[in-house]
Amino acid sequence: MSDSVLSQSMKIAAAFSDKTAGRDSCAALGGHLLVSTAEVTSHLPFAALLVCATDDLASLQAAADVGCYLVCERTIKNRPLHALETEMLPGSVGIFTMVASPSLGAGDSDAHWRDRHSPLALEVHTMMTHYYQLSVQQRLRGPDWNGFALCCFDTEDDLRHRFFNSDEGRDRVNRDVSYFADTRQSPRRVVASIEPAAP
Numbered sequence: 001m002s003d004s005v006l007s008q009s010m011k012i013a014a015a016f017s018d019k020t021a022g023r024d025s026c027a028a029l030g031g032h033l034l035v036s037t038a039e040v041t042s043h044l045p046f047a048a049l050l051v052c053a054t055d056d057l058a059s060l061q062a063a064a065d066v067g068c069y070l071v072c073e074r075t076i077k078n079r080p081l082h083a084l085e086t087e088m089l090p091g092s093v094g095i096f097t098m099v100a101s102p103s104l105g106a107g108d109s110d111a112h113w114r115d116r117h118s119p120l121a122l123e124v125h126t127m128m129t130h131y132y133q134l135s136v137q138q139r140l141r142g143p144d145w146n147g148f149a150l151c152c153f154d155t156e157d158d159l160r161h162r163f164f165n166s167d168e169g170r171d172r173v174n175r176d177v178s179y180f181a182d183t184r185q186s187p188r189r190v191v192a193s194i195e196p197a198a199p
Contacts, residue, residue: 004118006075009082011053013071013134013148014064015046022048025063026195029054032081034093034192037156045097045187049148051081051134067142071134076118078130078152090130090152092159093192098147099185106146110135112180113147120176124169127153127162145187156191 001008011031016022019035026033031052041047046066051073054060061068073081079088100109113133121131130152136145153159164170177183 002115002118004076004122005114006077007080008072008074009053009080010137011051011071011073011134012057012060012140013069013136014050014052014060015066015068015142016048016050016064017041017046017066019047021063021065022050023195025060026050026052029056029060032089033195034095034150034190035195037092037191037193043188044190045143046190049095049190049192053082057140061140064142067145068140069134069136069142069145070138070140071136071148074114074133074135076131076133077122077128081132084130089194091154091193092152092156093194094149094151094153094159094163095190095192096149096151097145097187097190098149099144099182099187100146101180101182104180109146109180113149117176117180120173121151124165124173125151125163126165127158129154143187152194159191 022033029052031050034049036047100106128151132150134148136147
């Protein structure tokens with residue numbers, strides 16, 4: 001485990017085009033649901049992303065119409081998602097879906113994301129309260145995505161307007177992302193709220 005990773009665990013990340021379908025799966029299977037704050041979501045890669053551990057993978061795959069992935073949830077800042085009490089949940093989450101750089105390949109892109117990008121992100125995103133990397137270990141169905149970065153802030157205003165601590169920091173992060181990710185193929189950001197695990 002990298003020095004920048006506080007903990008890691010295997011989870012399923014399931015993407016839905018419909019918020020209600022995501023909520024239904026979360027209610028049935030548990031986990032944490034990240035729901036887009038946009039009223040209209042047809043322009044987004046997904047409307048909701050469920051991160052959970054389940055022994056009913058068949059049901060989840062059937063419901064997750066956008067895609068379903070086995071991921072390693074790497075906690076970079078704060079506590080693991082499953083360890084957060086409701087009052088500890090972030091107020092707003094930027095979900096950045098990553099397609100690996102074709103010149104590096106999936107393995108080297110992921111290693112750079114984990115080992116080199118994580119410290120930079122912590123340095124530049126000073127308002128970020130929680131940071132998780134969902135590294136795709138196996139695509140079960142859906143688009144060929146390689147990871148999801150969960151960049152969490154107290155408020156959506158902080159996420160939208162105080163994402164970087166400086167113009168120089170923004171440029172450094174953008175250059176680094178362009179190195180390990182295919183920025184043309186990677187889907188647009190989803191701004192989401194996070195809903196607690198079902199009882």
